[in-house]
Amino acid sequence: MQFPDLSIETALAQQCGGTLIAGMDEVGRGALAGPVAVGVAAVDTAVAQPLEGLRDSKKLTVLQRERMAIAIPDWAATAVGLASADEIDTYGLSAALGLAGRRAWHQLVSTIGMPQGLVLDGNTMWLNAAPHDLVRALEPVDTRVMLQTKADVTCCTVSAAAITAKVARDALMIELAERFPDYGWASNKGYGSVAHRSALNTLGVTDYHRKSWNLVPEEIQPKLL
Template sequence: MAVSDPTLDVEHELLGAYPSLASGAGCVIGCDEVGRGALAGPVAVGLCAIDVNVTAMPAGLRDSKMLSEPRREALAPLAEAWATHSAVGLATAQEVDELGIIACLGLAGKRALLKLHDSGVDLRASVVLLDGSDDWLTRALGTPLRVVTRIKADRDCGSVAAASVIAKVHRDRMMIAYDSLTPGYGWSGNKGYGSAAHMSAIAELGPSELHRRSWLKTPA
């Protein structure tokens, strides 16, 4: 079954649905998470804000899971240049252990939103287009923000696909850099996910400071 490329249809609907967006005061902010199921490393939330002046998406843009690593690397700077603003927020492995993964999605999202705010995005005049059906972002925010959830938004919506690519490349680069700082776990290849080689390394070396220890069956 052929997979269609994302469009900006939903974003255009949202841009026309709210007076603040139609006037150019706010943005549609595509939102997606990366690293939720990893055993090690941070969880990341990417945001891609677009306004009424948005132009055609970068050619070949898709959900990060549908792209090879070289294609993601090539598309990430194009997505960042295309977006009105973009940001990535992180929550550490230690925070995941302390707070749980859902709370850390919200924490990383809040950190990314703060970066957008600091770059000049009027968050109260904007609307967040969040991938999935669970609005974990609203639960984490101390102030109200318009959030629209959509299943498969990372596949269907250009702003969310861009957010997924930007966040994935950002997190992957972090894990590759960690490979030289904490060798032996194969971060460059597995990016913190539970591959067979990664699990063998944990059994041999024990968990590192990058591991979500509450997720491991191996004693800490």
């Protein structure tokens, strides 16, 4: 198993001439219900050491992720931004991911100041897809950005960001499951399990479903304005 470290963050710090480096990742992209969530975590690479237990969040059990989510704030500054199902329907998935990322970035910068570098998971600058009218009041991404595929596997800050976002989003879906128990969100977290799809076919969508994705039969598909 590959363990993330701080080598990419340290290299970015050397390039940009500052030691405060952040990592960012998204979760919830493929869910049928609930928001997309973007996590960001920042450390001072001059003094930080890799946090024991960090892994690709998908390789951790629920309990391991929850334990790491408790430990991470003592190691890094963190923030999570959300974009709702309604925003996904209105602006599209890519724009919603960018919006959630900009909201997370705004929270982080408002707390600790502007990091000198950002490791962004993936191979596209998806932060730039955020709707301009919704991000005017948010802190700009005024820093050097490094795109890194599979960064949650190799970079400690991105791994920490992904775990933080995953645990926060899962907790929200469990809370929503108490109001909408028939969809199984406590276990499937809004993803397309058999039970979830079956409930959609019989009960239709809720306000937390991504209605533009045509999730239900045409006769009960809501008309989007």
